[in-house]
Amino acid sequence: MARQVTPQQITKLEAQWRLNRAATINDVVDNNITNEEEILPILMRYNDGFQYQRSFGPLVKAEADYDKNLKESQALEHIQVKWALGLNNRHLASFALSTYETTDLKVAVGDEIILRYSGSAMEPWEGRGFILRLPNSHQEEFTLELNPSKQAPPTTLTTDFTAEFVWKGTSYDRMQQAMKDFATNEESVSSYIYHKLLGHNVAPVELDIKMPKHFSHPKLTELNVSQTNAVRSVLQRPLSLIQGPPGTGKTVTSATIIFHLSQLNREKILVCAPSNVAVDHLAEKLNMTGLKVVRLTAKSREDVESSVSHLALHNMVDNSAKGELKKLIKLKREVGELSSDDSQAYIKLLRVCESRILSKADVVCCTCVGAADKRLAQLKFRTVLIDESTQASEPEVLIPIVKGAKQVILVGDHQQLGPVILDRKAADAGLKQSLFERLVFLGHVPIRLEVQYRMHPCLSEFPSNMFYEGSLQNGVTSDDRVVSGAMFPWPVPETPMMFWANYGREELSGSGNSYLNRVEAMNVERIITRLFKDGIKPEQIGVITPYEGQRAYLVQFMSINSTLLDKRDEYLEVEITSVDAFQGREKDFIILSCVRANDSQSIGFLSDPRRLNVALTRAKYGLLVLGNPRALCRNKLWNHLLIHFREKGCLVDGPLDNLQMSMVQLNNYERKAAKTAAAKERETPLAIPHAPGLKESLWPPLSTTNYTSANTISANFYSKLHKLDEKYEELHASLTESHHTTTTDHTIDYQGLAAESAAATAAAATASAAVAASKRQHRDQEQEQVRERSEFGPSAWHHVHMTNMKNPHRMKLSPEDVKLILYLIVEVKPFKYVGNRSQSQTRKWELIQNKYYDMKLKEQNNTNFIVPTVRTLQRQLVAAIRKGESVRNQQLESGIDTLHAIPNTLAEIDADEYYTFQHITLMSSPEELERALLDLHELSDKIKQLKLESSNLMKGGGGPRIKSSPAISLSNSMELLDTYSSSTTQRLEELSTLLHDQLGRCKEEVQSVSGDFHKAFELLESILVHAHEVQVTMKRDTEFVKAKVNRILELHVEKMERAKEEFLVKQADYGRQIISIFKGEFALSGNEHLANKFANIEEMLE
Known part of the structure; x- marks a missing residue:
């Protein structure tokens, strides 16, 4: 049976390929790379400098080790060298590397390289030197300046050379x-x-x-x-x-x-x-x-x-040197190396001169x-x-x-x-x-x-609104950014930007780890040709792309396919580089080639909002983006950009000289929803996968500051801090969703982290008397909340910003509040079988409360509101499902069929984009929200039914008997919700018992005939034991589960979760596969009795 390769192993194999191109999956497994010690994430706050050092030290070491292995593994063989004579009569060696070889190398000017000759034309030669120039848009070669040596370099030879990068961990x-x-x-x-x-x-x-x-x-x-x-x-x-x-x-x-x-x-x-x-x-x-x-x-x-x-210090030394130092500097240049005595004198005098300067x-x-x-x-x-x-x-x-x-x-x-x-x-x-x-x-x-002061005002509009909350002002006018006499066919002449829809397909580059797009490359050349005709110089144009494969292909394409033959050299002078390399720089005209165009909804590097921000903000006079809008619009941020281009009349397709407005269909996001989603995406790079902090009680006492003249910063400053804390709290709400590290001595209270910062800010900005009064009021409110929690259960919300505390279970929600609740339920999907299955339902309800709190706080700009309890949220869910069912029944009676058919298999359900509910926004009507919740409810029941049917197949029975759904009412609302969270323990236990008994009898007969299948049975038994451990640990508290699984299986929690999920989805396949093997082997060996036994079991499973 073929080995199953996990996504984690694939990721590690890709990392190994950077170090060893011949690496296989066996290298990953055999070398126990999958069991490498996990690097702990950094913290947000630290007790002291020692904890800070312990946190960052292993990360720096891991990066150093990786860089060392990467450089030492890049021995470049059979390279061709061009020789030249540089300054100070030192020899220069230039050589080019393939795209594959330069993709992952982190090379800088000043890096040391060993150059060797191993051919037959002369004795072996070796020289060391430092990189003087790196490849750029004008040349694809590294230039190495060789150090003086006793053995002269073989400048008459150009082939059979090898280059090795010397790693230095300075x-x-x-x-x-x-x-x-x-x-x-x-x-x-x-x-x-x-x-x-x-x-x-x-x-x-x-x-x-x-x-x-x-x-x-x-x-x-x-x-x-x-x-x-x-x-x-x-x-x-x-x-x-x-x-x-x-x-x-x-x-x-x-x-x-x-x-x-x-x-x-x-x-x-x-x-x-x-x-x-x-x-x-x-x-x-x-x-x-x-x-x-x-x-x-x-x-x-x-x-x-x-x-x-x-x-530069060294040039200042040369210019100011006098007497003995001046003579030694001149001698060193002429000879290359000084004698031991001269060298000591030179170093001593040099240090004195440098110190003086x-x-x-x-x-x-x-x-x-x-x-x-x-x-x-x-x-x-x-x-x-x-x-x-x-x-x-x-x-x-x-x-x-x-x-x-x-x-x-x-x-x-x-x-x-x-x-x-x-x-x-x-x-x-x-x-x-x-x-x-x-x-x-x-x-x-x-x-x-x-x-x-860089961009034409039309070019700065989108980055300003998307990445800087609309705060950027323009220090240049449209008239300042007009090229006189230019006749470039902009779709809107007053708006020098366009998105030119290109529908070429992406391809893997020759390196196998990057992409290129030939159609986009061809159109880049057409744009450059048109700019040349308008009198634009090569140094005014920049071509940027996220992919090294496309960059290398563009350089090659320009050298071969230049339309204006009299300007062929100028095509090669146009700078073509990656988006990352262009950060901090600018050009008059920027051409962005997006490359990606596929059916898998993947846009790779382009999904990084920060990379998009850099790409869009390099141009001064004009911006031209080439890409496939059908692929890019699947990403919310890019969809918003495409909408922006369309609104400006700049989303076009067709020939360059006859551009027409593109009619491509974009995702139908409402404007407000698109802004909200894009805002979340632009904040994503700020969020660390693990950003823990420390409780204030754990911090060491602070020593008195050195600044005796310290003054208090105005309360205005703290109002800004408080607004930032609100955003900070929202970010950490999303962080806690993915946090799955095991508990250590520095356990972090994510939910309290932002509250601690906000409380500290408020305390510092308020007079001591006001602070004392506020503390007394908060203490009274907390005592009231404790009393109410004890009466109504743990679902009562705990935020301390309420000014008018009332019983949260008896509050009356406005229609707007109900609508917000329904929208958040659709977004989070707090069902057992729908939404993010790695989160518990309890966690999902808490997430809804967090989002409700954040949105209400921003909406009201005050604190006079109460967050509904989980029980209240659940009642709203049940009521909405009931209304949605009533409306749909009325529509069916009237002959209106608005049903969305639920697919018949789990795979088809996962592929159905309807259930992402991208059409649902805060602007949706209550009826749309109720319909969406009804669809989610029915989808959850359908998935549950499919899983039960899969389980019953193992028992040999037909499909499960599904009881007709009872009428939904407030009295049985909790019963409905309980069905969403029913445990899988019983199904796992039944499966384990069934297979264990069936195969136990088969094992006895197999052992009496042959022991060849003993290991196969042990494998299957280990699976069953694992299933038993899963069903036992599922009964425990979440944190105890993590510790228990680590002790029993010595694996990470995510591996246990993956095993549990695979067991549920593929439980029938485990039995079929092993039984099919046994049946075939016994049939071939002529043991009809055992073959028939296994055939009967196989029929039962069918």
Whole structure:
């Protein structure tokens, strides 16, 4: 019998393919990869720095191990090398890699490579060097600068070379050291920063400073209102977050902040970013302010040209060197290597010169990892600013912070793409979340820049409304973004954007792990040709795509199929890259190729809202999107984008010179429902799979803050915090749905986490007398609630924001409240066999209460309401089913047939899209909601009937006797609801007993004839024993079930749940398959007696 491969094993096999292309499923199973130790998820809050280190340390190690294995496994054989002579007479070797080889590699300028020659033309040769240039849109080759060596490189040979990547764990070691310093070194950060990063509720402070009269710098762009407010706020706070949406001037704002902080404090400032490009850009702006800026680069990047090379420390040393140091520098360039004595003298003099230059600097700029460079070891930085902080992992951002920071400014945008994490386990455990995001979750409100200067106003409308709550204003007008003389066939001339519907099919690329779309590639070339005819230059155009396979195919296609032969070279100059690589950059015209077009409703990378945000916000003058709207509209966010294009008259198809409005049918979401769904999706990247916190009682006592001049921030600030806490509570309601980790010493109260934050915020913003009065009132209300819970059961809702507490069981619901309840029931589906089967019905009813609370709080903007109890919700459900049945009976009597036929099999039911109820929104009528609930009720009964029939097949009987449904009334409403939650214990027990008895008799006869089938019987018996364990553990409390299953089966809870589900769905197949094997074997061996025995059992099962 063929081995069954689980989805988890497939995922692990894909990960193994990155390291070993010849890996098979046997490698996954035989090496016990499926039983690897699970990495624990990060927390939201920590007791102390040691717990912080224990949480992030294993994640950094897992990422380091994965990166090491990946690079060491990428030995590139039989490559062709092109030789050239570079600066300082050093040899340059250039070679290209296939698309497959570059897909998963995390390669950067400065990485070390070993180049070997193993051919027969000469003796074997080996040389080491550093990557000088990476592949880009203009060339597909790596360029390696070789280190000087005694053996000259074979520059006359071009084939039979091998390249190996040399892994260096410097960056990961520096992350680990930063976490260690954070935990053990009290001077690494101030007390305030320490407790803020751990997530403790510390009283907010304002720094006592003298505000500048003018915030804008004369050499930089004039600041707008939101930028000025950001600068003013940052100067007063020890910890600040600045959210800079696309094109809002983050760099200018950051440079202005650094200038004023330097003038106020007269201390060195450390400015960092995760990438060298971002550091160079910021250093260039800072140099314009007149500050003394030093750009610190890694030794391996000193020969890489940049726009700020004149600010680089090594170049400053060369230019200022005198006497002996100058002679040694010249000798080193000429010879390549110095003698031992000269080398020691050179290093000593070099360090003195570097220290002198750094001591005179106002600002030091470097990457986050570069902040741990030995040349900065003796320096402390009171102020640290980190640009693009949302693109770096938290341990990476911590490296510059632990250089003595007392004031930290994080700049970024958590609505754009986050850090790149190679190891999926580490990413899922929380390493892909930035420190910026975690602080936002903890209630730290970022200061948002609100004026964008990049996009044509029509291009900024959708990103502003979808990702930034409509807060973005336009700093440019439509007239500022018009290309004179251009005749491009925009569907609406005043709106330079369009979605061009392409219906080509996606294909797997040559690598086997990416996609391409030939039709879209052909149309990209047509668009570029038309732009060229309008006088647009290649450097003004950018082509972006989420898939490496499409990028490689586009580069190849452009080199072969260029329409304008006289401009063939210009086609190759157009930059073609991935969406992720284009973050932080811009072009006048952007062409986005979506690629995906299939029938499986999968759009892969495109479903990430942050990736879509980046893709849509790169263009200044015009945006062209090519994709299959039929495939993309299945995703709610993309459906909303397509609706936006259609409303603007820009959703088109047909030839480029004769575009027509596309009549493709999009999903029929109501506007309000679409906004709600899209808003949830755009918040999804912020949510971590596991985001636990710690109860306030477990936190250590906070030491007195270093800031004696601390002032209280205004209540206005806390009103913003409270609004954020509302969103935070909504996010955590969804987090608890998927939480299934086992209980540890740091068990987390998810539902109370947001409430703790909100309570702390309110306490800090209220006078002590008001707080005391509020506490007394809350205590009285809680006592009243305790009394009512004891009277009416545990279903009574527990929120403490009610101002007029009444008996929740006797409250009168308005029609709007009833309608909201019915809508939430349709959305959550609290039935036994319908909806999310991994959740208990109790959990579903609680989820409905949570959503009701959130929506009512936002709707009323006050707290004067009561959340219905579960009993009240259930009564509304039963009443709605009864009304829906009455209306349908009347329609049938009138000859109107509106029934939706329920499919006859479970597989067909799962495939029926009707039961997703995408047509149901908050705008739906009560009749539609009642009809939907009736359909859900009947669907649940149907699924139950199918499962009972499947169970009875094993007993040899016919179909189960289904009792006619009794009339539904309030008196028997709970009986109806109980049918939804009936246990599967009895069916499992009956199945186990039946098969065990039948096969026990067969086993006795088999053993008397042959022992060949002994293992087969043991396998089946283990299945039956497992079923018995399942039915026993199902009777226990949920948390006890987790612990019990871990002890008995030594497996995770999800494996037990999967086994239980498979056993229920395929219980008949287990018996048929094993019995069919026995029957066939005995028939072949001539044992007719046993063959007939098994044939009779098989007939019974049929």
